[in-house]
Every structure is written in C-alpha cells, then in structure tokens.
Amino acid sequence: xxxxxxxxxxxxxxxxxxxxxxxxxxxxxxxxxxxxxxxxxxxxxxxxxxxxxxxxxxxxxxxxxxxxxxxxxxxxxxxxxxxxxxxxxxxxxxxxxxxxxxxxxxxxxxxxxxxxxxxxxxxxxxxxxxxxxxxxxxxxxxxxxxxxxxxxxxxxxxxxxxxxxxxxxxxxxxxxxxxxxxxxxxxxxxxxxxxxxxxxxxxxxxxxxxxxxxxxxxxxxxxxxxxxxxxxxxxxxxxxxxxxxxxxxxxxxxxxxxxxxxxxxxxxxxxxxxxxxxxxxxxxxxxxxxxxxxxxxxxxxxxxxxxxxxxxxxxxxxxxxxxxxxxxx
Amino acid sequence: xxxxxxxxxxxxxxxxxxxxxxxxxxxxxxxxxxxxxxxxxxxxxxxxxxxxxxxxxxxxxxxxxxxxxxxxxxxxxxxxxxxxxxxxxxxxxxxxxxxxxxxxxxxxxxxxxxxxxxxxxxxxxxxxxxxxxxxxxxxxxxxxxxxxxxxxxxxxxxxxxxxxxxxxxxxxxxxxxxxxxxxxxxxxxxxxxxxxxxxxxxxxxxxxxxxxxxxxxxxxxxxxxxxxxxxxxxxxxxxxxxxxxxxxxxxxxxxxxxxxxxxxxxxxxxxxxxxxxxxxxxxxxxxxxxxxxxxxxxxxxxxxxxxxxxxxxxxxxxxx
Numbered sequence: 001x002x003x004x005x006x007x008x009x010x011x012x013x014x015x016x017x018x019x020x021x022x023x024x025x026x027x028x029x030x031x032x033x034x035x036x037x038x039x040x041x042x043x044x045x046x047x048x049x050x051x052x053x054x055x056x057x058x059x060x061x062x063x064x065x066x067x068x069x070x071x072x073x074x075x076x077x078x079x080x081x082x083x084x085x086x087x088x089x090x091x092x093x094x095x096x097x098x099x100x101x102x103x104x105x106x107x108x109x110x111x112x113x114x115x116x117x118x119x120x121x122x123x124x125x126x127x128x129x130x131x132x133x134x135x136x137x138x139x140x141x142x143x144x145x146x147x148x149x150x151x152x153x154x155x156x157x158x159x160x161x162x163x164x165x166x167x168x169x170x171x172x173x174x175x176x177x178x179x180x181x182x183x184x185x186x187x188x189x190x191x192x193x194x195x196x197x198x199x200x201x202x203x204x205x206x207x208x209x210x211x212x213x214x215x216x217x218x219x220x221x222x223x224x225x226x227x228x229x230x231x232x233x234x235x236x237x238x239x240x241x242x243x244x245x246x247x248x249x250x251x252x253x254x255x256x257x258x259x260x261x262x263x264x265x266x267x268x269x270x271x272x273x274x275x276x277x278x279x280x281x282x283x284x285x286x287x288x289x290x291x292x293x294x295x296x297x298x299x300x301x302x303x304x305x306x307x308x309x310x311x312x313x314x315x316x317x318x319x320x321x322x323x324x325x326x327x328x329x
Numbered sequence: 330x331x332x333x334x335x336x337x338x339x340x341x342x343x344x345x346x347x348x349x350x351x352x353x354x355x356x357x358x359x360x361x362x363x364x365x366x367x368x369x370x371x372x373x374x375x376x377x378x379x380x381x382x383x384x385x386x387x388x389x390x391x392x393x394x395x396x397x398x399x400x401x402x403x404x405x406x407x408x409x410x411x412x413x414x415x416x417x418x419x420x421x422x423x424x425x426x427x428x429x430x431x432x433x434x435x436x437x438x439x440x441x442x443x444x445x446x447x448x449x450x451x452x453x454x455x456x457x458x459x460x461x462x463x464x465x466x467x468x469x470x471x472x473x474x475x476x477x478x479x480x481x482x483x484x485x486x487x488x489x490x491x492x493x494x495x496x497x498x499x500x501x502x503x504x505x506x507x508x509x510x511x512x513x514x515x516x517x518x519x520x521x522x523x524x525x526x527x528x529x530x531x532x533x534x535x536x537x538x539x540x541x542x543x544x545x546x547x548x549x550x551x552x553x554x555x556x557x558x559x560x561x562x563x564x565x566x567x568x569x570x571x572x573x574x575x576x577x578x579x580x581x582x583x584x585x586x587x588x589x590x591x592x593x594x595x596x597x598x599x600x601x602x603x604x605x606x607x608x609x610x611x612x613x614x615x616x617x618x619x620x621x622x623x624x625x626x627x628x629x630x631x632x633x634x635x636x637x638x639x640x641x642x643x644x645x646x647x648x649x
Contacts, residue, residue, distance in 0.1 A: 213585070
C-alpha cells in the first residue's frame with residue numbers, strides 16, 4: 001500500500017514541554033489507522049500538526065509528508081488550500097464545529113466554494129448530494145435549517161458532509177463519536193466504514209474507546225507521553241503480546257468477567273511533558289520495570305507489521321498471549 | 330430487590346414546560362433500591378435518567394407520584410426528617426471540572442456538608458475530612474489544593490469524599506466516570522465498589538455505558554423516552570434481554586476483542602423528541618419487531634422471569 005500520509009520522527013514542543021517526540025506512522029489509501037492513548041499523550045497535537053493548525057509558538061521537527069509533499073515546509077496559504085480540500089478534519093463535538101447562525105446546507109456549500117470555482121447553484125447541488133450521502137433524511141427541506149434544529153448525531157453527519165465536500169484523500173477524525181449515544185455511534189461508524197469503501201479515503205482516527213478501534217480500524221498506534229509505544233494491525237494488537245501500557249488500557253476496561261472492584265489499572269498518571277522520565281516514559285507505572293528501562297527503548301518489530309518499544313518485549317513475545325479484557329459472550 | 334427498600338419511586342412523573350408544551354422527562358416510573366444494592370439506570374440522552382436521579386435526590390419535585398425514603402414520603406417530611414434525608418442521601422455528578430467550586434480548597438469542599446449540618450466539633454470535622462480523603466485515596470497533602478491543581482481523577486475523588494463526609498446511606502452517582510480516561514475510570518470504579526462493600530452503601534448509578542453496568546451493578550433499569558422499559562438482575566438482563574431496545578443497546582456496544590463478531594443490524598433512526606413522543610409503544614418507530622398493536626397500545630411493565638419486568642407486547646408474562 002502506498003503511504004498517503006507518512007510522518008517521520010515528528011517532534012512538537014512548546015517551550016520546555018515536549019508533547020510529541022520521535023513519532024513515526026503511516027496511513028495508506030483506504031486505510032483506517034487509530035491513534036490510541038490517554039488524555040495528554042499527544043493525540044490531538046499530532047492531528048493538529050498534520051492539519052497545520054498548531055499555534056505559532058509550537059516548535060516542530062521531523063517530517064510530515066502527504067501524497068509526496070512535505071507539509072512542514074509549506075507556507076500558510078498553501079496549507080490552507082489543502083485543509084478542507086485534500087485533507088479534512090472531523091472534531092469531537094459537532095456543536096462547536098458548526099456555526100450556530102448559518103443554515104447547515106450553506107456551511108457545506110461554503111466549503112465547496114472555498115476550494116472550487118463553482119457558482120452558488122452548483123455548490124448547493126453538491127451540498128445537497130453530500131447531505132444525502134451522509135444520511136440526512138429529507139435533505140432538501142433541512143438544507144436551510146440552523147444546526148440547533150438537528151440532534152447531535154445529525155450534526156455530526158453534517159460535519160462529516162462538510163469534511164467530505166471536496167473528496168479528501170485523508171480524513172482526520174478526532175474522537176468523532178465520543179459525544180454521541182451508543183446507537184448513534186454505531187450509525188456513524190457504519191458511515192465512516194462506507195466512506196472508506198466507496199471513496200478509498202484514508203482515515204486517521206483518534207480514539208480512546210478500544211471497542212471502536214476493534215470494530216473500525218485496520219491498524220492501531222498507541223501513544224504514551226508523546227511517543228509511539230506500539231503499532232500493530234488491530235487483530236494482532238488485541239491478540240497480544242502487548243506493550244505493558246497497551247495491556248493496562250485493555251485490562252482496565254470494565255466487564256462482567258472481572259470481579260467487581262478489581263479492575264486492573266496502572267498507578268500514577270501520564271508524566272508532565274516538561275519533565276518526562278529519562279528512559280522509557282512508562283517505566284514509573286510499569287509492572288514489568290527492570291534496570292534496562294532507565295534507557296530509552298527503540299520501536300522495533302516483534303512480528304510482521306507489529307512494532308513495540310519495550311525492553312521486556314522479547315520476553316513478552318515468548319509468553320502466552322495475555323488474557324484479554326472483554327471476553328463477552 | 331429483596332428486603333426493605335432504602336428508596337422507592339412510585340409512579341413518578343416529571344414534566345417541564347417548554348413554551349406552550351409539556352416535555353415529559355419522566356413518565357410513571359416505579360423502581361426501588363434495596364439496602365447495599367447497586368442499581369444502574371441506563372439509557373441514551375433524553376431517556377430521563379438524570380431527571381429521575383434528581384427526583385431521587387430530592388433536587389427536583391415530581392409532577393406526579395412520590396419518592397419514599399425508608400417509607401417516608403419526601404414531599405411530606407418535616408424539617409428534621411428533611412435535614413436527615415439530605416445528610417443521608419448524597420449526589421456525585423459527572424463532571425468533576427464543574428461540580429467543584431474552583432475557589433474552595435479540597436478541605437473546605439469536603440467539609441461543607443459537615444458544616445451545613447453542624448456535625449461534630451471543628452476538630453471532629455477536620456478529623457473526618459482527613460479520614461474520608463484517606464478513604465478515597467487522596468494524599469492528605471492535597472487538603473489545601475484547589476481543583477485546578479488536581480487531575481480529573483483526583484477531582485472525582487474529592488467529589489466522592491465530599492459525598493461520603495456525612496456518612497450517607499444512599500449515593501446517587503450521575504455518570505461518575507464518563508469524563509475520565511480508561512485507567513482513571515478503572516480506579517474510580519474500583520473505589521465505588523470498595524465503598525459499597527466496606528460501608529454497605531446503597532448506590533444508584535446513572536450511566537449510558539453498559540460495560541460499567543455489567544461490571545458494577547446488581548440490577549439494571551433501562552429507560553427509553555422517560556419510561557422504564559426493562560428492569561432486572563444485571564447478569565440476566567444482559568444475557569437474555571427481554572425488551573428489543575435493551576437488545577439493540579447491547580448490540581450497539583463496540584467490542585474490544587480480536588475478531589469482531591458478525592454485526593447485528595443497526596438500530597435505525599434516533600430517539601424521538603420527548604416533546605412529541607410516539608403513540609403506542611414509545612419504541613415502536615425504531616423497533617425491528619413492531620407490529621400493529623405496538624402502534625396503538627402502550628405495553629405495561631409485566632413480569633418477565635425471576636425479578637424481571639419488561640414493557641413489550643412480545644413478552645409473555647410469567648407468573649412471578
């Protein structure tokens with residue numbers, strides 16, 4: 001698969017705080033890659049770095065290549081031309097992504113007109129087509145309604161329609177279903193799956209819900225404290241072996257399989273980005289900590305397409321696959 | 330539920346006026362919670378679960394029906410009984426960022442209930458604050474911290490400590506972990522389980538998350554458009570849901586496992602507006618099994634196995 005997006009050795013820091021360091025990952029055409037990790041691990045910063053939406057005080061090192069072009073070298077107007085066109089983004093909360101004062105249809109049409117030399121009528125026709133495609137019932141009549149006349153799930157469909165306005169090659173979705181009810185979440189996941197199938201869109205999806213990752217994504221990249229600790233095809237990630245941080249995320253999921261009150265969890269919290277531990281950043285919380293962990297582990301292959309940054313990795317690979325969190329019937 | 334109910338809702342309804350119309354947030358809900366039991370109330374946005382929780386807390390007065398606390402009706406309590414109720418029933422809210430006063434120290438937040446009810450001497454209150462902070466796993470050095478100096482998980486511990494300070498019997502927790510990351514969520518769920526076991530606390534857990542329900546709750550009540558559509562022991566309801574809505578909710582949960590099973594058909598459509606609920610069974614417009622009768626006649630809750638009730642025309646009432 002040719003890489004649509006190739007991030008190599010990306011670092012982002014704000015003054016003394018290093019929010020991302022040495023991050024490398026790829027997203028191929030019609031591939032859905034999940035970015036997994038807790039709050040403060042750098043997931044959203046990575047998304048903003050790809051979009052070129054980091055604040056000016058951020059210092060960026062490394063490379064972000066999209067379709068063969070180096071994005072970090074582009075001038076602001078060139079990046080703006082890409083945003084909403086070849087690369088677009090869906091945010092977590094649709095209510096804040098839409099302008100409350102404008103009819104939803106016009107918001108979709110405006111994105112079309114911002115990047116294409118088309119007249120109002122054509123833009124409206126395209127917007128209607130998009131609203132129908134994302135499943136807005138009665139799109140013609142709803143075109144002129146303001147966002148507050150739509151439910152959260154329908155608002156998120158409008159946001160997705162806006163993101164798709166110009167047939168992007170790459171979609172970045174930052175927790176697109178977190179604010180939605182579970183039956184609506186299922187519908188939005190179906191929509192994203194369908195998009196990938198019909199348009200071959202590559203999707204980089206930020207997710208904290210490992211169930212969503214298992215259902216939707218091809219590959220998962222686990223970030224901890226700004227570094228990639230594991231990257232694997234989703235099947236392999238859930239089958240194990242895992243990085244101890246990935247294991248912690250999986251075994252902390254509540255289920256009936258675990259006795260009440262004894263969910264496994266890692267002590268402590270994600271380190272301050274201005275003062276990360278010197279070696280492996282997960283070591284202070286890790287049950288498998290050993291002297292070697294005072295040095296930084298490299299991200300190395302443990303199986304085909306499965307990378308892990310852990311000194312204990314070789315031993316883990318020999319172990320039985322650790323018991324999984326949710327063995328639900 | 331077995332034994333005496335700590336709290337019981339009897340035919341509770343609550344409507345709010347919206348313009349000229351009535352929004353029926355809760356409609357004719359009857360549930361009870363036994364001593365030491367964890368009852369989960371689960372449902373999507375607009376199901377009325379939060380309003381029901383506020384009624385149980387005495388923060389919202391029902392439009393019809395009544396709330397009984399140990400058999401005493403909430404609306405008819407005298408001042409002393411009312412004060413005792415407020416001491417013995419405590420809330421924990423979803424968002425630890427907005428439920429704590431940003432200007433107050435942890436100590437003051439946790440002590441507030443003790444001060445308000447005049448419990449103990451100042452020295453006793455200080456000792457009690459230290460005791461509950463220890464119990465929720467918050468190091469004593471945080472007593473002087475303000476909320477902005479704490480993480481989300483630590484703030485939720487403070488909120489739980491504040492709820493525990495007056496030694497309540499019943500905690501009504503509305504989405505207590507949904508704003509937290511998974512590792513922190515696990516810590517707080519463990520803490521809730523520990524408190525329930527250690528103190529025999531009775532807990533009403535309001536949540537949208539079935540994973541939390543199956544891990545923590547003894548019984549579950551499923552709400553849809555203001556009504557309870559199914560209630561019963563958690564393990565039984567999850568294993569064999571009696572109501573098609575419960576089935577659909579469970580099927581919608583994405584599973585974190587190696588090979589996603591074949592997907593059940595999605596539930597189409599959305600929850601209708603509570604301003605304009607459908608006639609007949611409120612679930613019929615989305616129900617894959619709906620038939621003529623469901624469009625006209627609203628099903629009553631009927632016995633559907635041991636300790637279970639469900640409101641569906643397809644459920645054959647059992648003798649229990």
